[in-house]
Amino acid sequence: xxxxxxxxxxxxxxxxxxxxxxxxxxxxxxxxxxxxxxxxxxxxxxxxxxxxxxxxxxxxxxxxxxxxxxxxxxxxxxxxxxxxxxxxxxxxxxxxxxxxxxxxxxxxxxxxxxxxxxxxxxxxxxxxxxxxxxxxxxxxxxxxxxxxxxxxxxxxxxxxxxxxxxxxxxxxxxxxxxxxxxxxxxxxxxxxxxxxxxxxxxxxxxxxxxxxxxxxxxxxxxxxxxxxxxxxxxxxxxxxxxxxxxxxxxxxxxxxxxxxxxxxxxxxxxxxxxxxxxxxxxxxxx
Numbered sequence: 001x002x003x004x005x006x007x008x009x010x011x012x013x014x015x016x017x018x019x020x021x022x023x024x025x026x027x028x029x030x031x032x033x034x035x036x037x038x039x040x041x042x043x044x045x046x047x048x049x050x051x052x053x054x055x056x057x058x059x060x061x062x063x064x065x066x067x068x069x070x071x072x073x074x075x076x077x078x079x080x081x082x083x084x085x086x087x088x089x090x091x092x093x094x095x096x097x098x099x100x101x102x103x104x105x106x107x108x109x110x111x112x113x114x115x116x117x118x119x120x121x122x123x124x125x126x127x128x129x130x131x132x133x134x135x136x137x138x139x140x141x142x143x144x145x146x147x148x149x150x151x152x153x154x155x156x157x158x159x160x161x162x163x164x165x166x167x168x169x170x171x172x173x174x175x176x177x178x179x180x181x182x183x184x185x186x187x188x189x190x191x192x193x194x195x196x197x198x199x200x201x202x203x204x205x206x207x208x209x210x211x212x213x214x215x216x217x218x219x220x221x222x223x224x225x226x227x228x229x230x231x232x233x234x235x236x237x238x239x240x241x242x243x244x245x246x247x248x249x250x251x252x253x254x255x256x257x258x259x260x261x262x263x264x265x266x267x268x269x270x271x272x273x274x275x276x277x278x279x280x281x282x283x284x285x286x
Contacts, residue, residue, distance in 0.1 A: 002052040004123060004138040012080040012123055017088050022142065023161035025052045028202070030148025030189070031171040031178050032056040034069045037233050037244070038167050038206055043135035045230075049164060049204065052136065057144045057151045060177045062115035066143050070122055075134050079125040083118070084142070094154045099191045106179055107147075113177045118145040148182070149192045157192075162200035166193065168219075169233075169244060170209035183207065185220045194222075201249055208233055208244030216245040225250045 003021035029038060042051040071078060123140045144151055156162055168189070172178035182189040194201060204227075207219045213229060224247040233242035 002136060002138060004052055004140055007080075007123065009080040012121070013082050017082075017084065017121070019089070019091070019159060020161065022053045022055075022140070023155065023159055023163070025050050026161075026163045027051045027054045027165045027167070028057070028152060028156075028163040029054065029167040029169070030057045030151065031176070031182065032058050032167070032169075033061055034065065034072075035169060036073060037169070037230075037235075037242075038165075039073065039139070039141070041206075041230055041244075042165075043139060047136065051164060052138070053140045053142065055142045055144065055155070055163070057146055057148045059117075059145060059147050060110070060113040060115060061143075061145065063118040063120065063145060066120060070141075073124055075127055075130045076124040076139075077127055079123045079138065081123070082121045084121055085119070089119070089155045090158050092158065094158050096150070097153065097157075099149070099188050102188070109179050110177045115145055119143065149180075149188050152189075152192050156200075157197055160198055160200075162196060162198075163202050165204040165206060166202045167206040169206060183219065185222070190221060203249055205247045206230075206244050207247060208242065210234065210242050213243045213245075216243055219245065219247050221247070223250045224248065 002025070003018055007018075027038060027042060029035070039054055042049055042054075070081075119142065121140060121142050123138060125138050126135060168182045170176075171182040173181040173183075180188050184190065201223075205219065205221065205224055208216045208230070213231075216229075217226065219226075226245050227248045228246045230244040230246070233244045
């Protein structure tokens with residue numbers, strides 16, 4: 001049973017956040033905008049994955065947009081909400097580790113698109129008219145207004161946790177507002193996912209977007225193999241377009257970060273430990 005089912009409104013709004021429980025069965029989705037497709041898939045079609053907390057992250061979305069859209073999950077109502085602070089995600093602090101060869105000018109190339117940093121925890125509860133076959137009794141969404149790679153490191157590395165799944169869906173590196181390509185096997189997203197200090201990696205990766213099946217059969221991340229596909233991912237919202245391929249980690253063997261992309265004689269990279277200037281999870285400017 002999910003930790004969420006026993007929480008009262010007061011627990012959510014005023015109590016200490018159950019951080020380890022939040023992270024244990026989480027789904028991490030950077031550059032997400034307001035895409036609810038992964039929530040629908042995990043709640044209705046693939047409950048065996050056991051996701052109860054979805055952690056969304058996008059520096060260009062903004063809290064006002066979230067407040068307008070947060071009631072849009074069909075069959076669920078908002079049970080309680082709470083604004084969160086950075087220290088609640090990193091109670092022991094965050095020793096930032098910069099990826100090798102990170103170009104900070106490139107990193108901040110869309111600085112003008114940054115919205116005011118924020119984090120909000122929303123707990124949803126299934127409406128009485130829907131039964132257990134519709135989805136879990138409760139699930140939660142944590143939306144962080146921050147950058148996806150830094151946020152992953154801050155909340156998962158620092159807390160020795162790992163999401164069960166991550167999404168790389170229409171991440172905006174071509175004509176969007178993303179500073180880097182999350183899909184690249186030698187890229188920065190791959191680096192932060194595969195260089196976890198405890199060598200933990202997500203079980204699954206959801207990879208897709210607005211194009212067709214043939215466009216998402218080539219996620220070339222080591223040890224991840226395609227296991228299923230989600231047709232018409234966007235449904236009626238985009239004329240039944242879109243496709244998402246689900247890749248699964250093929251072995252439980254621990255990975256050796258020295259054999260992964262970005263391996264170099266300086267790994268692990270030098271830690272940087274002032275507080276990030278943005279207030280949420282962005283490397284500071286030098």
